[in-house]
Amino acid sequence: MWKKNQDLPEEGGVRIPDHGRFGRNAAEPGEIHVESVKDKARHQIIFTAAVFILLFCIMTVSVCHYAIVNQRRFFDNEYNRRELLLEEHNRRGTIYSTGDYDLEPRVLAESDNDNVRTYPFGELFCHVVGFSVYGGSGLEDYMRYELMHSDISFGTRLEYDSRDELYPGNDVYTTLDPDLQKYAYEGLEGYRGAVLITEARTGKIRAMVSRPGFDPGDLDMLRTLLNQDESETANLLNRVTQGAYPPGSTFKILDAIELLREDPSADQTFSFDCVDGVYGEGEESIHCFDYEHHHEQNLGEAFAHSCNSAFAKIVAEDLDREEFRSTLRRMMFNQSLPYDLPSIDSSSQLLNEEDISDRELLQVAIGQGSTLVSPLHMNMITMAVANEGVLMRPYLVDRVVSGEGTTLQQKEPVREASLMDAETAGKVRELMRGVTNVLTDPETGENIWGTASEFNGTSSYMAYGKTGTAEFGTEDDSHAWFTGFTVEDQDRENGPADLCITVLIEDGGVGSDKAVPVAKNILDRWYREYSQ
């Protein structure tokens, strides 16, 4: 040993000076040398091991963190069979309606101990609640992670075990109101269309109806519909979030927002003489509905009458095209909407075409051409007008509660974005008041009949809105729109907005003839029942 170690080379940085470091007595130079080399090697091993352990720990923590953060995404992966395993142990949670306004939450979807799902309201909530089978849809799909997991305590699990019952999955309480949903559903009787009712101040979705629908509990019917080629009735399509329609004259809300943004005094100074109900010449012209002559009008009158010529003039002559493009981006055109469930993007012709012709620009002004909007998007724009320019993010889930009553998630309203300043919103709101009421021209003393003036004089609430008739296909086909909001009666003109409603009737004809009565009927029934 000695000999061998004495032969060790002195170079190479391993030779340690013979002066008793490491606390040794340096009696034998060779011993010190060998021991120091051993120490050095030991330290290197310890160091390397420490590095590995540290890296291993970092890696483990990262993997765990990634798995926890993305657990919902892993769960949503259709190849993940965990859901099937969960079904053996857990009973899918219940979906409830809202408990706001002292309402008793009602069951919208529930499962028995064999995980057979039933929908007590049948077709009423079919698109928004959706179905749990065949890949799922609506809230059943969006909330399936929460519904399939059970967060009850160990002790409670034992109780369920003793009764040989499945553990109760977490329950989802929604913002949906069964009465408003019923009124909206019945309002669309006989039509293909969509109704969305939200709260402008919170973003709560109170009712979402698309017709025609389906019975989510009828598996045979579902299978048939899922295997069907695209049909005109498209029963499975949620027209509120995934239907895209030309906005027609509801687009004048956007024209007005931009005009008032560029010229805040336009509500006082703008005037237009709709001489013969036509703007422009020949091929490049646009006409008012039924070639009506609206005569001399200020902005409020032109908006109340929905004068196409006036708004064609505004967009063609008064607005800065680039500024308008930037406002339309701010209004969420050509981008995904701030909504948690699947929704279709709206499309603006002005944003799609860099070099837009004069004729096409006139089409843009009145919401024709290739501009397409979903009822959800139109409702969001209306919500922002109603809420001093601020869009609250629309949402459906109020809270998630465990099977033993512990609140696991509580959703609070989220301020999504400011779509316009409060002053502009206030002026557009005033324009929308003129549509749903009969105002008096202060100069002439004449009555101004808005296109939705059948709302005039409603008791219990005051309506604001805009109608739209969106032509498509041949001359006679058109979709009917109404989008607006209400203020409770005691607050009238200056009060905060209450409900925000958007109605779309496919191939329904004129907005003021078809969509307005549907909206009014729903709101009348609601306020008759619930106003103080």
Ligand SMILES: [Zn+2]
């Ligand atoms: Zn006109």
